[in-house]
Amino acid sequence: MSTTVTSTDNTPKTIRLTNGKDFTFVSNAATTQETIPIIDVSRMHSPNLADRQALAEEIREAAHIIGFFCITNHGIDMNLASNAMEQARKFFALPEAKKMEVSSELIPDEYCGYHGMQRYNPNGWKYRDLYEAFNWNYNPAKDPDYPDSSTPQINLWPKDMPAFEDKLSAYQTEMIRFARRLTRIFALALHVSEDFYDENVKQPEAGLRILHYPRQEACRDEQNGIGAHTDVEFFTVITSDAEGLEVLSKSGHWIKVKPIPGCFVVNIADCFMRQTNDFFVSTVHRVINESGRERYSLPFFWGIDRKTLLSPVPTCVSDENPNKYPVMTAGDYYLWRTRKQKRSWKVGENASETVKE
Numbered sequence: 001m002s003t004t005v006t007s008t009d010n011t012p013k014t015i016r017l018t019n020g021k022d023f024t025f026v027s028n029a030a031t032t033q034e035t036i037p038i039i040d041v042s043r044m045h046s047p048n049l050a051d052r053q054a055l056a057e058e059i060r061e062a063a064h065i066i067g068f069f070c071i072t073n074h075g076i077d078m079n080l081a082s083n084a085m086e087q088a089r090k091f092f093a094l095p096e097a098k099k100m101e102v103s104s105e106l107i108p109d110e111y112c113g114y115h116g117m118q119r120y121n122p123n124g125w126k127y128r129d130l131y132e133a134f135n136w137n138y139n140p141a142k143d144p145d146y147p148d149s150s151t152p153q154i155n156l157w158p159k160d161m162p163a164f165e166d167k168l169s170a171y172q173t174e175m176i177r178f179a180r181r182l183t184r185i186f187a188l189a190l191h192v193s194e195d196f197y198d199e200n201v202k203q204p205e206a207g208l209r210i211l212h213y214p215r216q217e218a219c220r221d222e223q224n225g226i227g228a229h230t231d232v233e234f235f236t237v238i239t240s241d242a243e244g245l246e247v248l249s250k251s252g253h254w255i256k257v258k259p260i261p262g263c264f265v266v267n268i269a270d271c272f273m274r275q276t277n278d279f280f281v282s283t284v285h286r287v288i289n290e291s292g293r294e295r296y297s298l299p300f301f302w303g304i305d306r307k308t309l310l311s312p313v314p315t316c317v318s319d320e321n322p323n324k325y326p327v328m329t330a331g332d333y334y335l336w337r338t339r340k341q342k343r344s345w346k347v348g349e350n351a352s353e354t355v356k357e
């Protein structure tokens, strides 16, 4: 059945994103009248190239039109996700002082570590975003395909909680294996050879985060769970235990994404949009937790390694459609965004970037 969550604020708003672009939504209400595509990805494991190509064409369309889709029959062991979720609940239940021992402020140029409750306000709303999070980076030693114990991880793991690191890392290892395969399908979707990205994902950007959203009491016009934003890297794979994710449609309306048990939501992020010269769209999204209970989510952020140049994919540029973006390394881009977001999303600093029309 279709539903629309009403909002007292029906005036269009324009907000500046940290990627420098502006986006507008026509109303702050959200609807289930529009949906995101559901794609059965079992064919990604097929030995037949034609099957993989057929899947790639479906992904091509979804990545081009809306930049968000739900995947079924992915083959990921969901026990690993539930174990990570269980650890998330335990971690967030710890005293604030214990969580602050691994504060993300300790490493300013990385996202890893703990981000405290109501710390950021990316949209300049009345109240700060109602979430806390813990991020962890790729650990080369635990790569399932190219393990490398000689390159140290950059992470802030809490002391005396070995199960926390173990369970979170086990999920990460599974997701890396999956993301490498999905990257090959994305290459086919761009009509380049399947191995186009293989060399660039041997030391990938493969960070994860656990998020905890308390039940929101304030109205949706005054507070977000996590404010509207776009992700930074190539694609994100999300699992969550409750509704709350909202995606901005092309027509400027918020679509409520209904989580399907056992499935993941995949979305295109900014580096992929840049590299495809906007052919794939990195769509604005946010979370508002009106589920009436706490919400936990587990996004996995996947991108090419830091030293690779974000030069355009050959099939996405032509004389008529020249590259729109300056070329830089993925690492420089990630660093620029990390610095910008950790600074400007802090309380109040971004409010001036919100243009009320």
Ligand SMILES: O=C(O)CCC(=O)C(=O)O
Pocket (backbone or CB within 6 Å): 209, 211, 226, 231, 238, 240, 245, 285, 286, 287, 297, 298, 299
């Ligand atoms: O909690 C979610 O479902 C999404 C979180 C998100 O968009 C993010 O952390 O970038």
Ligand SMILES: [Fe+2]
Pocket (backbone or CB within 6 Å): 229, 230, 231, 285
């Ligand atoms: Fe996101």
